[in-house]
Amino acid sequence: MATEYRYDVVIVGLGPAGSSLAYLLKDTGLKVAGLDIADFSRVWGKPCGDAIGKGHFLETGLPLPKGEAMMQIVNAVDIYSPSEEVKIRLSEPEGGFMIDRNKYGLQLLEEAEKSGVDVYLNTHALSPIIENGKLAGVYAKKHGEDGDVYIKFYSKIVVDATGSGGAIKRKLPSSWPVVEPLKPTDSAVAYRKIVELDYDIEEPDVIRIYINADIAPGGYWWLFPKGRRIANIGIGVQRGRGYPHPRHLYEKYLSRRPDTGRVVRLLNEAGALLPTRRPANTIVWDNFVSIGDNAYTVNPVHGGGMGYAMTAAMYAARGIEKAFEKGDYSVETLWDVNLGYMRSTGAKQAGxxxxxxxxxxxxxxxxxxxxxxxxxxxxxxxxxxxxxxxxxxxxxxxxxxxxxxxxxxxxxxxxxxxxxxxxxxxxxxxxxxxxxxxxxxxxxxxxxxxxxxxxxxxxxxxx
Ligand SMILES: Cc1cc2nc3c(=O)[nH]c(=O)nc-3n(C[C@H](O)[C@H](O)[C@H](O)COP(=O)(O)OP(=O)(O)OC[C@H]3O[C@@H](n4cnc5c(N)ncnc54)[C@H](O)[C@@H]3O)c2cc1C
Structure with missing residues (x-):
């Protein structure tokens, strides 16, 4: 027998999208649960370049990364031509940050928990609960020291923030327009290492992007300093066109270069998929909201998805609050989330x-x-x-x-x-x-x- 819990909102996935939403809903008086398959050490654990513009925090009202979560201020981006002889420097007045994702994610979740959001880590969402043709909650398995516990999380609104895997969305009836598969060529696979280098990086406040179709076909490779000696170095490659995996390209091209190959210590390495397209056609349906990579809210040119995930969470929070004010959780009421996102960030994203x-x-x-x-x-x-x-x-x-x-x-x-x-x-x-x-x-x-x-x-x- 599964345990049953009842909430107003269940957020599945507590990465940038889900934990931002948990944070933004924390003072609304709604009964909110957030679940993630990860444990504390893996919160926001998806591999990433870790760079984010300050403007996203200012736009959404999410707190700026502080303490150990903020590793390096970013003042400019250098873009290199394939020969690396031409460099264009883009400096944005607001600048940005290189963050420690795990620390920032925990910062958000702690604040949300303090205000009454229930956070369930080590909790694997298995499937949506659909009753009488309506989405009624999420069926999950919580892993504990005494074994696994099965839980039915009933809620008025389910939010899928599980990234491109789409743990919930993927299992909804395919006739719901919110189910929209991702074409491989509209996505990238990216692989990155976080390394300690044996030299001091000049201008650690400048992140570097290299355009080179041999090293990063359909994408780019990057070196993002996280302080003087630590760097996040990676390659993103377009999927669906038969290009080699970026891990092989990394070993072939970057592991012996003087700037990327002089590694004292490998701190982490991993790869993952990311959508690089316009947003999903709709990010809401009856009793359902989808945000972040799950809703393809990512900048298609540079693949930055943390900021747009936060923006999508902001519109989701507003739409969800309104739905509870009206006591109506249908797609018609939740449509405001679409109107908010699509007519602003969504339009930029499509361009x-x-x-x-x-x-x-x-x-x-x-x-x-x-x-x-x-x-x-x-x-x-x-x-x-x-x-x-x-x-x-x-x-x-x-x-x-x-x-x-x-x-x-x-x-x-x-x-x-x-x-x-x-x-x-x-x-x-x-x-x-x-x-x-x-x-x-x-x-x-x-x-x-x-x-x-x-x-x-x-x-x-x-x-
Ligand atoms: C190598 C690489 C470099 C990148 N560089 C940058 C960058 O520099 N800047 C930037 O802004 N973006 C970057 N991105 C994109 C960015 O990482 C994503 O857009 C962002 O993490 C999306 O956040 P999300 O919350 O939507 O999804 P995710 O970060 O994928 O979070 C989803 C969460 O859902 C949880 N989950 C999944 N399935 C289940 C389940 N069944 N049950 C419970 N929980 C589940 C996961 O554990 C995870 O915590 C990069 C991506 C890659 C792959």
């Missing part, structure tokens, strides 16, 4: 997805040429990566003339760039027009899918 697809078609030679010739100009890059749109090239007239002359020498590239800019702006517009209610979702999805088909045909992309 970036259009850019991501284009970037994945470029050869090393093309990237080198673009970076040498100022096409990947600082302003346009910053704007594209933060707004999901290339609208303004903030160049002087002379610079503009030079860029144009270069582009005219490569008319195909000029055409492609115009197509990319056009579709980035079109897809954003579609997301701003995200349907007011669920009955118009299918029509809207058709429009988005047609736009993608058209775009890919124009670029000659067949994946």
């Amino acid at each position: 970036l997805d259009i850019l991501r697809i284009y970037l994945q078609t470029l050869t090393n030679e093309e990237v080198e040429w673009a970076m040498r010739n100022g096409l990947a100009n600082v302003d346009s890059l910053v704007e594209a990566s933060t707004q999901g749109e290339i609208r303004r090239l903030n160049l002087t007239l002379l610079e503009k003339a030079k860029v144009l002359a270069k582009l005219l020498g490569r008319p195909t590239k000029l055409m492609e760039l115009l197509v990319v800019a056009e579709y980035m702006s079109k897809v954003k517009k579609l997301y701003y027009e995200y349907p007011e209610n669920p009955k118009d979702l299918a029509k809207w999805v058709d429009r988005v899918e047609n736009l993608y088909r058209e775009y890919k045909t124009r670029l000659g992309v067949d994946w």
Whole structure:
């Protein structure tokens, strides 16, 4: 016999998405439970580059990482061309952090627990409980010293924050529009090591991104300092196109380089999958909310998912509170979560997805040429990566003339760039027009899918 508990909200998965939501719901008076299969030492344990912009904390009201959770302030990002001869420095005024994920995750959960959220670690969510066709809770197994205990967590709302594995979502009826499989080419596999180096890293407040299609096909590789001697070094590779696993590429290319190979101590190594696409078409259904990697809320260009997971949690918290005020947990009421996310961050994310697809078609030679010739100009890059749109090239007239002359020498590239800019702006517009209610979702999805088909045909992309 399983033990039964009753909650208002059960959050499954306490990584960046789930624990942010637990934190944001802590003072609402709702009875909230959070479950994770991990123990304390593995909270937020998914391998990650550990870099996050400060803006995400400011936007969501989540606490800044402090003490041991904050390992290094980040003031700039250097992006290297394939030859590494061209470097573009992006410095954002707000900056960011390299964090200790586990410590920050525990910081959030402790605060949530103090305010009455029940946290169940070592608890494996096995399946959704569906009664009379409605989602009614989660069936789970809690691992304890005296053996396993089976628990039925009944709740008005179930939140799936279990990452791309989708422990709950994957087992919902496939006719629910919230169930939307991830295409391999819309995801990446990334592998990283955290190492102690035998030299002092210059400018530890600068994280480094290297674009090189041999080392990181369809992605990039990175060196992110976590202090003077510790670095998070990794490779992300697009899935579904037959590329080698990034672990092999790491051994082949990075283990002997003078900057990445001089390792005194290996502190951790692991790899994982991450979605790199626009958000899922809907992140809510009756009695159900999905956030974080589970809802594909990730920046498709750089794969950063912690910040967007927090943003999705923020909209989820608002929508859930409203549902309890109304006493209605249907998709119609929870739809506010979609409206909040899709018309803001979701629109940016979709714009970036259009850019991501284009970037994945470029050869090393093309990237080198673009970076040498100022096409990947600082302003346009910053704007594209933060707004999901290339609208303004903030160049002087002379610079503009030079860029144009270069582009005219490569008319195909000029055409492609115009197509990319056009579709980035079109897809954003579609997301701003995200349907007011669920009955118009299918029509809207058709429009988005047609736009993608058209775009890919124009670029000659067949994946
Ligand atoms: C190598 C790599 C580098 C990355 N670098 C960065 C970076 O520098 N910056 C950045 O912002 N993002 C980065 N990302 C992406 C980022 O790690 C994810 O987007 C982020 O962790 C998503 O958070 P989440 O809470 O949605 O999912 P997750 O972090 O995957 O958390 C899901 C949680 O659910 C739990 N869970 C799963 N199944 C069950 C179950 N059945 N029952 C109970 N619990 C369950 C897991 O234990 C886990 O705690 C990187 C990803 C990878 C793979």
